[in-house]
Amino acid sequence: MKPLVAIVGRPNVGKSTLFNRLVGKRLALVEDMPGVTRDRHYADAQWEGRTFTFIDTGGFVPGEEDTLLQQVREQAQLAVEECDVTIFVVDAREGLTPADEAVAKYLRKSGKPVVVAANKLDNTSGTMQALAAEFYKFGLGEVQAMSAEHGLGVSGLFDEVVAKLPPKEEDEDAEAPPDDGIVRVAIIGRPNVGKSTLVNAILKEKRVVASEVPGTTRDPVDSPLTYKDQKLILTDTAGIRRKKTIAHRVEQYSVISALKTMERSDVAVLLMDATEPAVDQDAKLAGLAEERGRALVIVINKWDLIGVDQRRQETYRESLKYALKFVGYAPILFTSALTGSKVEKVVDVAVELAKQFRFRAPTPQLNRLLEHMVDNHPAPIVRGKPLRLYYITQVAAAPPTFALTCNHPDGVPDMYKRYITNQLRKTFDLRVPIRLVFRERPGQAKRAARKKPHLQGKH
Ligand SMILES: Nc1nc2c(ncn2[C@@H]2O[C@H](COP(=O)(O)OP(=O)(O)OP(=O)(O)O)[C@@H](O)[C@H]2O)c(=O)[nH]1
Numbered sequence: 291m292k293p294l295v296a297i298v299g300r301p302n303v304g305k306s307t308l309f310n311r312l313v314g315k316r317l318a319l320v321e322d323m324p325g326v327t328r329d330r331h332y333a334d335a336q337w338e339g340r341t342f343t344f345i346d347t348g349g350f351v352p353g354e355e356d357t358l359l360q361q362v363r364e365q366a367q368l369a370v371e372e373c374d375v376t377i378f379v380v381d382a383r384e385g386l387t388p389a390d391e392a393v394a395k396y397l398r399k400s401g402k403p404v405v406v407a408a409n410k411l412d413n414t415s416g417t418m419q420a421l422a423a424e425f426y427k428f429g430l431g432e433v434q435a436m437s438a439e440h441g442l443g444v445s446g447l448f449d450e451v452v453a454k455l456p457p458k459e460e461d462e463d464a465e466a467p468p469d470d471g472i473v474r475v476a477i478i479g480r481p482n483v484g485k486s487t488l489v490n491a492i493l494k495e496k497r498v499v500a501s502e503v504p505g506t507t508r509d510p511v512d513s514p515l516t517y518k519d520q521k522l523i524l525t526d527t528a529g530i531r532r533k534k535t536i537a538h539r540v541e542q543y544s545v546i547s548a549l550k551t552m553e554r555s556d557v558a559v560l561l562m563d564a565t566e567p568a569v570d571q572d573a574k575l576a577g578l579a580e581e582r583g584r585a586l587v588i589v590i591n592k593w594d595l596i597g598v599d600q601r602r603q604e605t606y607r608e609s610l611k612y613a614l615k616f617v618g619y620a621p622i623l624f625t626s627a628l629t630g631s632k633v634e635k636v637v638d639v640a641v642e643l644a645k646q647f648r649f650r651a652p653t654p655q656l657n658r659l660l661e662h663m664v665d666n667h668p669a670p671i672v673r674g675k676p677l678r679l680y681y682i683t684q685v686a687a688a689p690p691t692f693a694l695t696c697n698h699p700d701g702v703p704d705m706y707k708r709y710i711t712n713q714l715r716k717t718f719d720l721r722v723p724i725r726l727v728f729r730e731r732p733g734q735a736k737r738a739a740r741k742k743p744h745l746q747g748k749h
């Protein structure tokens with residue numbers, strides 16, 4: 291999987307500005323996912339042949355100086371535990387503060403790779419550079435003078451980060467886990483929703499210890515099993531102590547561990563607690579699955595506490611579908627991990643979704659569908675000309691990715707994209723993320739270039 295790079299630092303030093311700068315316009319490309327895009331804190335970047343994921347470990351809850359120090363320290367701890375390289379941002383105009391010292395001390399002790407970013411040096415003259423020198427005192431190695439706001443020193447920072455990444459793994463750039471016949475399932479969800487109890491119920495043996503104490507600290511657990519002749523690996527994401535004071539940090543933590551587990555999986559099982567309303571964090575995790583192109587099953591657990599009323603399930607389903615519109619294709623199941631009710635269904639659905647995730651459609655059938663789609667729902671006018679869709683092929687699986695050749699690849703309206711996606715879903719019964727790519731016909735750019743002088747001549 292891709293290495294993770296965390297951005298830490300006390301409030302107001304420019305972490306978010308740097309994050310946005312580092313991930314550039316990629317952020318703006320994210321589809322309409324209400325509630326998810328707004329506060330996105332991670333994104334992929336590429337540099338010198340390496341791909342990695344940046345994580346902005348989040349803001350701080352305002353409070354007293356000592357709680358601030360504690361929060362800053364916890365943020366550093368999270369970065370060091372979960373990420374490969376940490377970018378430690380300081381405000382070089384303001385100079386070194388006690389909060390900076392606290393982070394530096396922690397990072398130094400951890401011995402993990404760190405790059406110090408001396409930010410807000412908007413003026414590249416010698417005196418400004420000299421301000422950065424102060425931070426060598428940290429004893430954390432190289433200090434990169436930069437201005438996140440003005441984009442100065444950013445490539446230098448990228449170079450430093452890449453130099454400190456762990457050696458490239460063979461499967462680092464792979465978008466999906468290996469296609470080796472094993473179905474990999476990530477069990478994700480907020481603390482205490484019943485993740486380990488579900489894994490236990492599936493394994494029907496107490497291999498994983500489910501705790502009565504919310505958020506027992508442990509590492510992700512891989513459980514291999516064979517179910518109806520299908521080999522599976524269930525990965526239970528780490529829970530962590532739910533202390534009130536670090537509630538916001540726990541959220542970041544579970545997003546990062548979900549991200550890591552999901553990268554290694556075909557299917558994400560998002561567990562929710564039937565007795566608690568769906569919150570932002572659930573939407574975030576669902577959004578993560580969509581964004582990373584993983585199949586998703588939504589499981590409403592602890593249904594035994596609600597009762598068997600069928601109508602309540604339908605009401606719940608409807609409101610959830612509305613709250614998580616952007617993953618409307620994901621099946622929703624109701625379980626009780628405690629009594630074992632419907633837990634086998636979770637596995638059945640996960641196995642089925644894994645198949646759909648690896649699905650490949652025959653090209654002739656795709657093109658018959660394309661013809662049918664255009665006949666039933668004529669393509670819109672784009673820049674004064676009808677959009678022409680010439681042909682369609684599937685260019686990748688895991689998740690299914692279709693390339694459509696057309697005359698205006700950049701001008702296809704979202705509504706038409708949704709129509710095509712829905713038709714593909716219906717035709718091939720795909721309840722997993724689908725990707726569409728629009729391309730020009732080979733040689734189209736050349737033809738347009740040849741045409742241009744002629745057009746200009748007319749005007
Ligand atoms: N002059 C200057 N200002 C900067 C630079 N980078 C960030 N800022 C400003 O510093 C302020 C804080 O920036 P943010 O990116 O929100 O800082 P943050 O570290 O994410 O802050 P928290 O969310 O509170 O942790 C904003 O007003 C930015 O415009 C820079 O390179 N130069």
Ligand SMILES: Nc1nc2c(ncn2[C@@H]2O[C@H](COP(=O)(O)OP(=O)(O)OP(=O)(O)O)[C@@H](O)[C@H]2O)c(=O)[nH]1
Nearest residue numbers: 481482483484485486487501505529592626627628
């Ligand atoms: N009533 C009821 N309780 C459940 C169910 N599933 C889990 N629980 C209880 O919920 C609590 C938390 O379950 P865990 O399996 O430890 O939850 P988890 O999601 O792994 O928790 P973390 O380790 O915090 O991430 C335990 O007390 C379980 O017995 C269920 O279906 N019904």
